[in-house]
Structure formats: C-alpha cells, structure tokens
Amino acid sequence: MANAFLSSYLESINSVPGELQRNFNMMHDLDQRVEDLLSEIQDCQHRYLTTLKTNTDKSKCLSEIKEKFDQSHAYSDDKVQLAMQTYEMVDKHIRRLDTDLQRLEAKQRSSEKTSESRMFVDKRSDNKKSADQTALPFSLISGAGEGLDMPVDPNEPTYCLCHQVSYGEMIGCDNTDCPVEWFHFACVGLTSKPKGNWFCPRCSKDIGK
Secondary structure: OHHHHHHHHHHHOOOHHHHHHHHHHHHHHHHHHHHHHHHHHHHHHHHHHHOOOOHHHHHHHHHHHHHHHHHHHHHHHHHHHHHHHHHHHHHHHHHHHHHHHHHHHHHHHHHHHHHHHHHHHHHHHHHOOOOOHHHOOHHHOOOOOOOOOOOOOOOOOOEOOOOEOOOOOEEEOOOOOOOOOEEEOHHHOOOOOOOOOOOOHHHHHHHHO
16 A cells, blocks of 8 residues: 555656756746846946936936846746746645645554454454353353252353352453453452453463563
8 A cells, every 4th residue: 555655656746856957947047137137237327327428328228227127027026936836836746745644544544443453353252252141051141050059060161260150240351361261240349341451360460570
C-alpha cells in the first residue's frame, strides 16, 4: 500500500522541478529587464538635468522616463503573478501529500485494528476453552454440582484455585501460559466481568516480579 502511494505521488510531481526551473528563469529574466529599464531611466534623468535645453526636448525626455517606469512596473507585476503561481503550484502538491498521508495512515490503522481483532479471536480460540454455558458440559452449567444432589464425573477436569469442577460464572486468565486458565468469580473476588485484560492472582504476581 505504502509503495503504491509513493509511486503515485512521485509520478504526480515528476514535472514539478522542470516547471519550477522555468518559472525561476522567467522571474530572473523579468528582474533583468527591470534593472535594464532603471539604468535607462537614470541615463534619461542625467540627460534631462545636464544636456537638454529646450522644453520640447525635456518634455520628450520626461515622457520617455514615464514610459520606462510604467514598463518596469508592468514587469514587476508580472513577476509577482509568476511568484504567486509558483507558490500555489508547490502548495497544491503539499496539500495533496498531506491529504494522501492522512488517508494512508487511516487505512493502516484500520488494517492494524482488523489484524489485532483477528489475532485476539485466534488466541482465544486456540488457548482458551469456551466460557459459553451452552458449550459447557452439564457440570459447568451455572448451579450444576452446587447445592444439587447430582453425581459428578470423577474424570471431569477441575479448575480454579479451589481445584473444583466448573460451575457458575467463570473468568479466564489472559496469560496464555496460565496453568489453571479458568476461575470461579467468587474464588477470585469478582462479582462481574472486569474490563480489559484480567490476570489471576498467581500470574499477576509473576508479572509483577
């Protein structure tokens, strides 16, 4: 995904260096024209002040100076417009990069969440016995073996700190290496399922070391 994004973006800006160079060359050319005009204006001013005698000649010289000033002003305006176009061109690609990066990050976060969710489901399926009462043997159903004169299979596995068969509400330790795995709520002081990961007293002590 990242490689495809990078290739697409690099392709989109492939012509940018050439366009920037062209604009910079044009701005440099406009600068040079303005400098040439200012030099000509200085020459006209010198002639006006030192050599021209008649009013007609002076009037023509003033008109020439004004014309050159107007032309230099037009060149300056062209340069400003060109600079703005150059800025907008670069800014457009920066905005696109920011937008595409946000989309890429959102896709990656979504992909990571999906992957984590699948890993969690696989982990619970591979390392935990189902706590769903409909999938448990009779002695694991809430109340079975507790206060009832029902025979208990001696081969049925035991759980919890009390080493008894499963009954009532139980909770699984989130340590995949936990040797006990399942615990009765009452034996570990719980009245409801806690939020987030839960570790049994033995695993909590080992993790805290």
